[in-house]
Amino acid sequence: MADWKRGLRKVLYPAYEARVLRRIGPLSESLPKHVGVMLDGNRRWARAVGRDTSHGHEAGAANIEPLLGWCDEVGIEVVTLWLLSTDNLNRPAAELEPLLSIIADAVDSLAAQRRWRLHPVGALDLLPDDMARRLKAAAEATADVDGMLVNVAVPYGGRREIADAVRSLLYEHAALGTSLEELADILDVEHIADHLYTKGQPDPDLVIRTSGEQRLGGFLLWQSAKSEFYFCEAYWPDFRRVDFLRAIRAYALRERRHGV
Numbered sequence: 001m002a003d004w005k006r007g008l009r010k011v012l013y014p015a016y017e018a019r020v021l022r023r024i025g026p027l028s029e030s031l032p033k034h035v036g037v038m039l040d041g042n043r044r045w046a047r048a049v050g051r052d053t054s055h056g057h058e059a060g061a062a063n064i065e066p067l068l069g070w071c072d073e074v075g076i077e078v079v080t081l082w083l084l085s086t087d088n089l090n091r092p093a094a095e096l097e098p099l100l101s102i103i104a105d106a107v108d109s110l111a112a113q114r115r116w117r118l119h120p121v122g123a124l125d126l127l128p129d130d131m132a133r134r135l136k137a138a139a140e141a142t143a144d145v146d147g148m149l150v151n152v153a154v155p156y157g158g159r160r161e162i163a164d165a166v167r168s169l170l171y172e173h174a175a176l177g178t179s180l181e182e183l184a185d186i187l188d189v190e191h192i193a194d195h196l197y198t199k200g201q202p203d204p205d206l207v208i209r210t211s212g213e214q215r216l217g218g219f220l221l222w223q224s225a226k227s228e229f230y231f232c233e234a235y236w237p238d239f240r241r242v243d244f245l246r247a248i249r250a251y252a253l254r255e256r257r258h259g260v
Contacts (some may be wrong), residue, residue: 017241017242017245024074024245024248024249024252030251030252030253031074031075031076031248031251031252032076032204032205032206032228032248032251033076033077033078033202033205034076034077034078034079034080034201034202034203034204034205034206035071035076035078035079035080035204035205035206035207035208036079036080036082036204036206036207036208036219036220036223036224036227037067037079037080037081037082037207037208037209037210038082038207038208038209038210038217038219039060039063039064039081039082039083039210039236040209040210040211040213040235040236041060041210041211041212041213041234041235041236041237041238042056042057042059042060042235042236042237043056043057044056044211044235045059045060045235045236045237045238046059048235053095053098053099054095054098054099054102056237057098057099057102057103058102059237060236060237061102061103061105061106062237063236063237063239064081064106064110065109065110065113066241067079067081067239067244068110068115068116068148068150070241070244070245071148071244072115072147072148074245074248076148077148077149077202078148078149078150078151078201078202078204079148079149079150079151080121080150080151080153080198080204080220081150081151081152081153082153082156082219083103083106083152083153083154084099084100084103084122084153084154084155084156085155085156085157085217085218086122086123086126086155086156086157086160087157087218088155089126089155100127100128100131103131103154104131104134104135107134107135107138107152107154108134108138110138110150111137111138111141111142114141114142114145114147115145115147115148116142116145116147116148116149116150117142117143117145117147117148117149117150118138118139118141118142118150118152119139119149119150119151119152120135120136120138120139120151120152120154121151121152121153121156121161121197121198122152122153122154122155122156122157122161122197123155123156123157123160123164124136124154126155127154127155135152135154138152149201151197151198151201153197153219156197156218156219157218158216158218158219158220158221158222159218159221161196161197161221161222162192162196162221162222164195164197165192165193165195165196165222166192166195168195169183169191169192169194169195170183172195192222193222196222196223198220198223203220203223203224203225203226203227204220204223204224204227205227205228205251206227206228206229206230206247206248206251207219207220207224207227207228207229207230208229208230208231208232208244208247209229209230209231209232210232210234210235210236210239210243211232211233211234211235211236212231212232212233213231214231228251228254228256230247230250230251232246232247
């Protein structure tokens, strides 16, 4: 991009961001409480700028803290970040191992700041032991922080979560001596919801996906049944404050039907 265009953006974007933020102000009662974010497009961004995949993941990791700051700015209470899917575990070791290290380092950095409560959500048993321990340590280190709750979805898959919830429910009732017939008679959606990774949390009001893809890909399948969706063309490393504010504004202006 020409230098004059970069300079023009530096002048115009702060003014535009301020304008969007002012328009959000009167809509404060309609803002989401829980936002799910699918941080998509790191690899494609890396290819676009002529760098390797690890550079893309590093650039994506660097954009997490700014996002959480923007969420704090507008009063979001819960954020769920999808950093790694269970399908991603099938990637070649040459890509997967650096990616796991980048994610673990990013989570460690967030925990060290003690600004947010970190909560791992996902099939931690599928991770290398050291990384699983680091995620759990981050949760323990921030458990007493009076700040926004940040769900770190690593490795996460919606179908796996529902299967894990049903498995947990069955084990619980087996320990209580409940027969399968008795459980079938009383089973309802709340029984399963109480065993999800996000149990006790509100469902996401808004789900944002970057990179131009318009599909869930298995993200919060159960919890997003009544969510609003916002799809952004920018690759995740290029996702800016103004893109976030646009998503929040779009949500606030919608007439929510809650699945009806």
